[in-house]
Amino acid sequence: MANPLESRFATAEIAAAEQYLDHDPPTELDPRVERLVNELIGRVADKWTMLILELLEERGTLRFTEVGRAVEGISQKMLTQTLRQMERDGLLTRTVHPVVPPRVDYALTPLGNSLSAAFCGVWVWAERNLATVEDARARFDARDA
């Protein structure tokens, strides 16, 4: 495989992630704020959320069933639920067209785009270190077989 997974991100998207990389040295922080951030990360680091985020990032506006088909293995219930949460958090917009049969479009907001950029590093890490992790697991499992 000459071209690994990291190619899933366009150069422009990766460049956009750079805005998250210029900061000051560490200090102490408000524990209330820390709890909120932890809660937010827990919310947003969800499996389905990450997959839908990436999907809309690379394919643009999609309707309900298109997302459902693209995100392999998701049930209708989780699809609705995840999309609703993401809409509530301001990550995507939900546009209902008053036609029959119903048509609903989903697209990322700028906030959603920025989160996608922030997650970019994690995707790249995962695809780069996939083999390393599998090696580590094999060695760990062999240790006390």
Added chain:
Amino acid sequence: MANPLESRFATAEIAAAEQYLDHDPPTELDPRVERLVNELIGRVADKWTMLILELLEERGTLRFTEVGRAVEGISQKMLTQTLRQMERDGLLTRTVHPVVPPRVDYALTPLGNSLSAAFCGVWVWAERNLATVEDARARFDARDA
């Protein structure tokens, strides 16, 4: 609050994340590899894993009870379980000192450090956009009260 949460990362750590930001334009990818990456992300994006990762990143080597005290709200069971998984994945080393009472040290491996760097962008995003998300939620909830 003059100095926001992003200060939790030292400048050097943030700089280390930059290695994840130079890549080629997107192409298609092997669905088998994609599934593996998704599984790995699901494993690693776990709440306790992220908290322990960040803790060891900023405080270095810690023993079992120290991690337990620092990660607020974690049960002993989840602590053991999460540490064991992270060790299996090669993210940290577990050093047992044959003394009484037992003493076990945990420290990140270079792989663990690199994952921490990759997650850095997500932490920064969360602390930057905390208020934005809360606003979005408030507006969403008010829409159909």
Added chain:
DNA sequence: TGCCATAGGCACCCAAAGGTAAGAAATGGC
């Protein structure tokens, strides 16, 4: 003699996440 501290293992139990399935609403096409 007997209690404490440390890093777990193990078993039981509850709550929550998530899957399955059925139904609703509206209308153009047959």
Added chain:
DNA sequence: GCCATTTCTTACCTTTGGGTGCCTATGGCA
């Protein structure tokens, strides 16, 4: 007049995550 289509909602049931409590080993110390 009936059916298909699309985007959900709701009810029900199973699976999993995670908590609690009890167990161990051993040397130091009161």
